[in-house]
Amino acid sequence: MSTPADELQTAVIIEDDPEIRHVLAEVLESSGFSTVSVGNGIDGVRAVLTYKPVLTTIDVHMPGIDGIEAAKRIRAQSDTFIIMLTGLADEADVIAGLGAGADDYLVKPFRPRELRARVEALLRRARTATEATAPAALPTQGSVGPSFPNARPATTSIPTTPVVDMPVIVDSTVERLGDGEWLAHRDLRLHPENRIALIGDEELDLTRTEFDLLATLLESKRRVRSKADLTLVLRGESYVTSYFVGDADKRAVEAHMTNLRRKLGESAANPRYIETVRGVGYRLTSEVI
Structure with missing residues (x-):
């Protein structure tokens, strides 16, 4: 059964290759998202601030500001889940992307099923952190993938100072x-x-x-x-x-x-x-x- 349009969660796709943008949109829309696709980092940052997506995918190598810089700017203003996409299985790219605030990464070319699994894993963590509910079932091999109509990003409430006095910790875990x-x-x-x-x-x-x-x-x-x-x-x-x-x-x-x-x-x-x-x-x- 399809998800009502007013219940769809948004995903922003930041990718300069139109074919990959199309694949990403198909996979995410089949998983219950409405998608907004842009072709460069500047427009991607604006799209995230405008549409407030649950999920954002960012290509590392783009003209203008690259995906690493886009992720830094997004993370400074948004709690959206970020998945970095890179064409190089290079550890420097991985560390830079995760250091910029990305939650996960995929190396291109990727399988649609793998992307769906990564997305479900991120949203499962959000549900566990915010609702303390049992994790949703993963899609089976060859399935189209689950819908996420009720997913929300995890929110962090950090007071300026601890709300209790801290005792001195001595050899205690x-x-x-x-x-x-x-x-x-x-x-x-x-x-x-x-x-x-x-x-x-x-x-x-x-x-x-x-x-x-x-x-x-x-x-x-x-x-x-x-x-x-x-x-x-x-x-x-x-x-x-x-x-x-x-x-x-x-x-x-x-x-x-x-x-x-x-x-x-x-x-x-x-x-x-x-x-x-x-x-x-x-x-x-x-x-x-």
Whole structure:
């Protein structure tokens, strides 16, 4: 059954190739979106501010301002989910796109089914964060794809100062305070419900994905989480589905971790909060300083 026009959610497509714009519009419209397509970054930023879309796709390489700059300008003014599209499986492009505020990326040429799966994963995370409801079912192999008539982007409410006094954290991964549960490691504190992350008294400016990765690692304590594990977390899944966790997914996790570590003020070579377990994944560092 088709979705009533007044219930359709909007997706903005920023892509200079008209054939790819057409493919993107077909896939997203079949998934329950109304679409607005533009051919350059400047018009794309304007379209996002005008139509306030749930989802925005951005090509990295465009004339005028490129997709990285467009994503930065959009992220500064909008909470739309951003998927970057690039023709190069280049790690520098991936890190730059995710660092600009993108939530996910796809390498062209991509399969329509893969795009639908990525979109559903982003919207599932939004529903989980805002409504605490069970995740919607993924489309089966060969299906047209689900509709998302009730999807909304996750909203973050961050007060200027914490609403409770912070106790000194001493060798404790979880501290229960008056307004809920804070996860803590060394001088790093995170409140999953209020979406607040602090180092000492300084609030961190994290993207949705960086916050979710950090929360997962804090909850896991010293248990190693593989890149495949973390990919499923970002998709809102707790078990392997028919959608394969591929190299592109793992590179995306690596790029997000690089950006997260930069914001935490640490490096993989000298970690204070998150250490890499070579060939396996990531976990918290020891509490011993």
